[in-house]
Amino acid sequence: MLGPEHPRTASTLNNLAVVLEEQGNFAASRPLKERALAIDERVYGPEHPETATDLNNLAVLVLAEGDFALARRLLERALRIREKVFGTDNPNTVSVRRNLAIVISRGG
Secondary structure, rough: OOOOOOOOHHHHHHHHHHHHHOHHHHHHHHHHHHHHHHHHHHHHHHOOOHHHHHHHHHHHHHHOOOOOHHHHHHHHHHHHHHHHHOOOOOOHHHHHHHHHHHHHHHHO
């Protein structure tokens, strides 16, 4: 048994959240993504690439919910982490920058 604070538990929560999100069930998806983020922040730390991934994933959801301000804050944090870890031209960084540009273009 992995336990509720294991990184694989966070990954599984995020995967389930994505399925729910794709079904349009944002209300059920969001707490799972938030929990995955909380686990990974505790396990890996606030500046880890896995934390950045969780921030990006949650931002995509809150953008779909229409919360542009929160999506922007999450993506800005994810971008800072990825730029620090991977550099500015890495595909991992570019994908977050692209998401941030979408949020800004929509008024966020």
